[in-house]
Amino acid sequence: MSLDAKGRIVLPARYRERLLEACASQLVVTIDTDQPCLLMYPLPEWESIEEKIEALPSFNPTTRRIQRLLIGHATEVEVDANGRVLLSPPLRDYARLGKKVVLIGQGKKFELWDEALWNERLDTWLDDNGDDDDMPAALAELTL
Numbered sequence: 001m002s003l004d005a006k007g008r009i010v011l012p013a014r015y016r017e018r019l020l021e022a023c024a025s026q027l028v029v030t031i032d033t034d035q036p037c038l039l040m041y042p043l044p045e046w047e048s049i050e051e052k053i054e055a056l057p058s059f060n061p062t063t064r065r066i067q068r069l070l071i072g073h074a075t076e077v078e079v080d081a082n083g084r085v086l087l088s089p090p091l092r093d094y095a096r097l098g099k100k101v102v103l104i105g106q107g108k109k110f111e112l113w114d115e116a117l118w119n120e121r122l123d124t125w126l127d128d129n130g131d132d133d134d135m136p137a138a139l140a141e142l143t144l
Helices: 013-023 043-055 061-073 089-094 115-127
Strands: 008-010 026-031 038-042 075-078 084-086 101-105 110-114
Touching: 013 026, 013 038, 013 043, 026 043, 026 061, 026 089, 038 043, 043 061, 061 089, 075 084, 101 115, 110 115
Parallel strands: none
Antiparallel strands: 008 084, 026 038, 026 075, 038 110, 101 110
16 A cells, blocks of 8 residues: 555555445544554444543553643644545554555554554564463463
């Protein structure tokens, strides 16, 4: 995928109709707090997440940081008639988006990465055998 000079991406056609049905083509884009990428949610999905984030205790510094970052960067966008989404300069800068980008489906959301950065991280993740001590019990029990 390409990011045009105005900061727009064209969503793949296979997602456009589903997004039109699911959220009237209304999305929310925010930052990922752990990786330099953007998270794109259908509006109803984001509203549910936002409620949960806002319900967290704001006296905890880590919680407050996540509230500030996720909610503070959340930007409502609309898929236009040509299937394009306009990304604001602060979001593009955070994710270090260049001309080539990658859209990764993640269930109820998308991740948007700079292509070179995605390839670099993907290689790292594929080479990492992981530390089973860090694996949550629920993940260890998951059968694929």
